[in-house]
Amino acid sequence: MEVFVQQLINGITLGSIYGLIAIGYTMVFGIIGMVNFAHGDVFMVSAFIALITLLLLTTWLGIGSFVIALLIVLIVAMLFTSLVNWAIERVAYRPLRGSFRLAPLISAIGMSIFLSNFVQVAQGPRVKSIPPFFNEVVVLTPESSGYEVAISYKQIVVWVVTAALLVVFWFVVSKTALGRAQRACEQDQKMAALLGIDVDRTISITFVIAAALAAVAGTMYLMYYGVVSFADGFVPGVKAFTAAVLGGIGSLPGAVIGGLLIGLIETMWSAYFSIDYKDVAAFSILAITMIFLPQGILGRPDVEKV
Amino acid sequence: MEALSPASRVDLARALRQTAITALIAFGLLLPLIGFNTVQNIHNELVLETRWPLLAVLVAIIAAGRFLHAIFIAPALARRALRPRQEDAERTATRARRVRWLTPFALGFALVYPALALSIVGTQGAVKWVDNFGVQILIYVMLGWGLNIVVGLAGLLDLGYVAFYAVGAYSYALLAQTFGLSFWILLPVAGCLAAFWGILLGFPVLRLRGDYLAIVTLAFGEIIRLILINWVPVTNGYAGISSIPRPTFFGIPFNASDEGFAARFGLEFSPVYRTIFLYYLILALALLTAAMTMRLRRLPIGRAWEALREDEIACRSLGINTTNTKLTAFAMGAMFAGFAGSFFAARQGFISPESFTFMESAVIVAIVVLGGMGSLLGVAIAAVIMIGGTEIMRELDFLKVVFGSNFDPTQYRMLLFGFAMVLIMVWRPRGLIATREPSTLLNAPRAARLRKQKATQPSLAQEPHG
Numbered sequence: 180m181e182v183f184v185q186q187l188i189n190g191i192t193l194g195s196i197y198g199l200i201a202i203g204y205t206m207v208f209g210i211i212g213m214v215n216f217a218h219g220d221v222f223m224v225s226a227f228i229a230l231i232t233l234l235l236l237t238t239w240l241g242i243g244s245f246v247i248a249l250l251i252v253l254i255v256a257m258l259f260t261s262l263v264n265w266a267i268e269r270v271a272y273r274p275l276r277g278s279f280r281l282a283p284l285i286s287a288i289g290m291s292i293f294l295s296n297f298v299q300v301a302q303g304p305r306v307k308s309i310p311p312f313f314n315e316v317v318v319l320t321p322e323s324s325g326y327e328v329a330i331s332y333k334q335i336v337v338w339v340v341t342a343a344l345l346v347v348f349w350f351v352v353s354k355t356a357l358g359r360a361q362r363a364c365e366q367d368q369k370m371a372a373l374l375g376i377d378v379d380r381t382i383s384i385t386f387v388i389a390a391a392l393a394a395v396a397g398t399m400y401l402m403y404y405g406v407v408s409f410a411d412g413f414v415p416g417v418k419a420f421t422a423a424v425l426g427g428i429g430s431l432p433g434a435v436i437g438g439l440l441i442g443l444i445e446t447m448w449s450a451y452f453s454i455d456y457k458d459v460a461a462f463s464i465l466a467i468t469m470i471f472l473p474q475g476i477l478g479r480p481d482v483e484k485v
Numbered sequence: 486m487e488a489l490s491p492a493s494r495v496d497l498a499r500a501l502r503q504t505a506i507t508a509l510i511a512f513g514l515l516l517p518l519i520g521f522n523t524v525q526n527i528h529n530e531l532v533l534e535t536r537w538p539l540l541a542v543l544v545a546i547i548a549a550g551r552f553l554h555a556i557f558i559a560p561a562l563a564r565r566a567l568r569p570r571q572e573d574a575e576r577t578a579t580r581a582r583r584v585r586w587l588t589p590f591a592l593g594f595a596l597v598y599p600a601l602a603l604s605i606v607g608t609q610g611a612v613k614w615v616d617n618f619g620v621q622i623l624i625y626v627m628l629g630w631g632l633n634i635v636v637g638l639a640g641l642l643d644l645g646y647v648a649f650y651a652v653g654a655y656s657y658a659l660l661a662q663t664f665g666l667s668f669w670i671l672l673p674v675a676g677c678l679a680a681f682w683g684i685l686l687g688f689p690v691l692r693l694r695g696d697y698l699a700i701v702t703l704a705f706g707e708i709i710r711l712i713l714i715n716w717v718p719v720t721n722g723y724a725g726i727s728s729i730p731r732p733t734f735f736g737i738p739f740n741a742s743d744e745g746f747a748a749r750f751g752l753e754f755s756p757v758y759r760t761i762f763l764y765y766l767i768l769a770l771a772l773l774t775a776a777m778t779m780r781l782r783r784l785p786i787g788r789a790w791e792a793l794r795e796d797e798i799a800c801r802s803l804g805i806n807t808t809n810t811k812l813t814a815f816a817m818g819a820m821f822a823g824f825a826g827s828f829f830a831a832r833q834g835f836i837s838p839e840s841f842t843f844m845e846s847a848v849i850v851a852i853v854v855l856g857g858m859g860s861l862l863g864v865a866i867a868a869v870i871m872i873g874g875t876e877i878m879r880e881l882d883f884l885k886v887v888f889g890s891n892f893d894p895t896q897y898r899m900l901l902f903g904f905a906m907v908l909i910m911v912w913r914p915r916g917l918i919a920t921r922e923p924s925t926l927l928n929a930p931r932a933a934r935l936r937k938q939k940a941t942q943p944s945l946a947q948e949p950h951g
Binding site for chain 1: 510516517518519521522523524525530531532533594642689690692693695696697699700703704705707708711712714715757843844847850851854855867896897899900902903904905906907910911913915
């Protein structure tokens with residue numbers, strides 16, 4: 180039981196990170212119908228930006244307060260990652276709009292290869308680790324019990340930041356003019372353009388929002404694990420995509436639910452079955468969902484039109 | 486001149502403004518990752534170093550490129566857009582003639598390449614040139630042609646193609662080591678096993694289309710790789726399988742013994758004979774793939790593949806069994822990957838899961854798509870450019886003189902590869918050779934008329950087929 184609760188806590192933390200990345204996949208798929216293959220690598224780039232900002236703050240400027248440092252790191256990472264994703268959309272995807280169906284996917288695969296190798300060349304192939312900090316934990320079990328269930332402060336931070344940003348994000352998408360424009364483009368781009376919505380700009384903003392959420396995930400990942408390397412984009416990217424598919428691609432709450440489910444499945448699988456095969460489990464879920472439940476948990480069934 | 490100058494001055498101002506904006510964006514993009522470098526100091530702590538000169542140089546290069554684009558390339562493109570269609574049609578026709586002449590030339594060059602290498606760089610150098618460039622490129626040509634059946638003909642994007650390559654390689658390695666069977670027996674066995682896996686993995690994904698199919702095949706490819714890593718008793722995990730038996734010249738081994746190839750034929754022993762044999766072996770396998778593809782395109786099954794690529798619903802309405810059609814495409818593509826895989830294992834003598842990562846699949850897909858889906862020649866050209874280009878990066882030692890001694894060009898291979906993928910996709914989304922002759926035409930006079938029509942209406946040749 181204690182193991183289960185502990186894994187539940189770990190799984191929700193991991194799932195929050197997956198959920199944040201999954202939103203990026205689901206939004207981009209919803210608006211232009213492409214699997215943004217480079218999104219996992221955008222997440223990795225954001226973790227590197229967060230790492231550099233953190234080092235800048237702690238070693239150069241000597242900021243000691245954890246909360247202030249984290250806030251600044253978050254904002255800087257979100258800003259720069261948004262710029263990166265905006266530029267990617269502008270350079271690699273926009274010229275291919277209206278091209279044949281697989282063209283943007285191929286371009287995105289190329290972008291993914293480019294990004295991970297760019298980081299490898301620019302920052303070196305070694306795993307970067309930050310010194311451990313902020314390691315306090317809250318012990319939930321009474322002292323007499325053998326197995327200690329604990330929530331670390333880091334996990335609480337991940338939960339709080341994720342929840343807060345999801346609320347902000349939900350507000351933007353459902354209550355503002357921008358969100359309305361976005362949902363309109365999702366339904367019918369031509370009609371939206373006829374009604375005076377700047378479709379290109381809305382798509383750009385979608386990429387910016389996706390990148391900002393990926394940057395939050397990247398910062399949380401760096402803080403929670405303390406390590407990042409240039410190769411860390413691919414597997415979390417595929418798992419987040421699995422989460423988006425599981426939740427129903429195009430559905431925003433679905434992406435979060437899918438992320439939490441994938442995080443939980445992964446930690447439970449590692450705890451009860453075999454840690455070697457945890458990625459096999461995630462990939463199998465992807466294949467099984469695609470085959471038996473292609474519309475996902477909350478997605479609308481895909482109607483085939485002639 | 487008088488009348489033109491104000492317009493050109495305005496253009497210059499606009500170009501400068503665009504350049505400034507681009508420079509600013511480039512600065513923002515490169516500032517974190519190029520401006521700062523994270524390095525470990527002697528206490529094993531991460532510290533930051535700055536690289537302002539490098540940042541300035543890169544931003545300047547990007548700005549200069551943007552400026553040149555704004556004042557030279559953009560106006561040229563605008564002029565080309567205004568040019569009458571007729572001119573374009575003639576260009577297409579000459580290009581098509583040039584392409585027709587290219588095929589026999591490329592084939593002839595491939596046949597004499599080892600002799601050419603031998604005569605130019607001698608026996609010592611030829612091993613490297615034939616192996617690194619010849620064999621390496623031909624493996625990818627073969628894989629590209631094999632995947633072309635799945636992606637180019639049947640229109641199913643398979644991102645896990647490398648899984649079948651791995652099945653072929655591991656089948657050969659394990660069966661050759663366990664049962665001591667020869668390469669020539671195991672080559673078809675490996676192909677059959679890969680085709681079997683193609684059907685096995687193809688079966689559940691047949692209902693999916695487009696992107697979804699791509700992602701599921703990616704998942705399958707990764708699952709197979711992870712199983713190869715974790716199933717240590719059979720596959721030896723990360724350590725891989727070593728000392729795999731090498732192929733023989735129809736029973737005569739390539740070694741220094743009295744029974745060896747060199748001794749039997751009265752030649753001086755040299756590793757170059759094996760390399761040349763491997764070269765012709767993979768050339769023959771690749772040409773087999775190409776010949777099969779060309780024949781299959783004329784058979785009902787090949788036509789069904791192409792029909793399936795164009796419109797699945799129409800196919801079903803016409804009574805084509807889409808399940809079987811897709812499965813045969815998957816199996817056929819997988820079989821050629823299996824052949825290539827067993828060749829790869831025999832050539833390397835060592836295989837490990839590292840050789841079968843998703844990156845390999847991405848490279849093969851890139852070759853097929855960049856070459857122009859469905860075009861055999863295009864795929865071959867793309868393989869030469871992408872693989873030959875990345876291999877040549879290993880040879881550019883003179884760059885060390887320019888950039889300093891710790892400059893390693895091989896680091897930049899995949900970086901440039903990814904960049905080239907994006908660039909070619911943006912520049913020519915239909916691939917290098919986008920015009921494709923129809924597989925079949927109803928009768929000869931009509932065919933001639935159609936070809937004439939096509940030459941005058943280039944838009945017909947550019948009909949979407951993805």
